[in-house]
Amino acid sequence: MKANRSLLTRxxxxxxxxxxxxxxxLRIAKLKALGATIGAYADIGKVLIxxxxxxxxxxxxxxxxxxxxxxGGPWKQASIEIGTNTFIGHSTQINVGTNFKIGNDCMIAxxxxxxxxxxxxxxxxxxxxxxxxxxxxxxxxxxxxxxxGTVILGGVTxxxxxxxxxxxxVNKSIPDYEIWGGIPxxxxxxxxLA
Numbered sequence: 180m181k182a183n184r185s186l187l188t189r190x191x192x193x194x195x196x197x198x199x200x201x202x203x204x205l206r207i208a209k210l211k212a213l214g215a216t217i218g219a220y221a222d223i224g225k226v227l228i229x230x231x232x233x234x235x236x237x238x239x240x241x242x243x244x245x246x247x248x249x250x251g252g253p254w255k256q257a258s259i260e261i262g263t264n265t266f267i268g269h270s271t272q273i274n275v276g277t278n279f280k281i282g283n284d285c286m287i288a289x290x291x292x293x294x295x296x297x298x299x300x301x302x303x304x305x306x307x308x309x310x311x312x313x314x315x316x317x318x319x320x321x322x323x324x325x326x327x328g329t330v331i332l333g334g335v336t337x338x339x340x341x342x343x344x345x346x347x348x349v350n351k352s353i354p355d356y357e358i359w360g361g362i363p364x365x366x367x368x369x370x371x372l373a
Contacts, residue, residue, distance in 0.1 A: 237263035276314035282321035295333030
């Protein structure tokens with residue numbers, strides 16, 4: 180009986196794995212049909228995508244379930260570009276109205292938020308919701324590790340080899356090979372040897 184259960188378990192696991200791979204291939208085919216550019220060997224989970232024709236995902240990327248890639252703002256002027264061999268953890272949100280770029284070999288932990296929009300609030304006679312939005316691009320260079328729950332705001336460039344601690348709020352650019360954390364994020368130390 181025990182041997183039969185093990186054989187049955189292995190059989191069922193194979194069926195689930197085949198179904199997962201088939202569903203993944205169908206998702207990628209659908210995204211490509213909608214205009215997205217997706218490189219070879221990309222592993223795309225159940226992602227939520229708006230503006231597929233303005234999104235480019237590099238080869239060997241892994242994007243987990245419930246990641247949201249949303250290109251808003253002026254039609255066809257905004258874009259999301261994700262480099263090769265980059266990982267994006269589940270439930271991360273990338274909401275942009277301008278150009279957004281993640282380089283190669285990056286690790287983006289779950290539950291991160293990238294947002295380049297900022298509502299105007301200067302006119303006290305007009306509700307903030309009715310005031311115009313301003314957009315400022317976000318760039319993440321190669322070999323970057325962003326910890327879980329981090330928020331990256333517009334106008335920020337994260338340099339090559341940077342580590343951002345979990346839960347940080349990044350509102351200014353970070354030079355290459357530095358470790359930052361906190362709210363707002365500040366330099367903790369350099370990764371370069373003295």
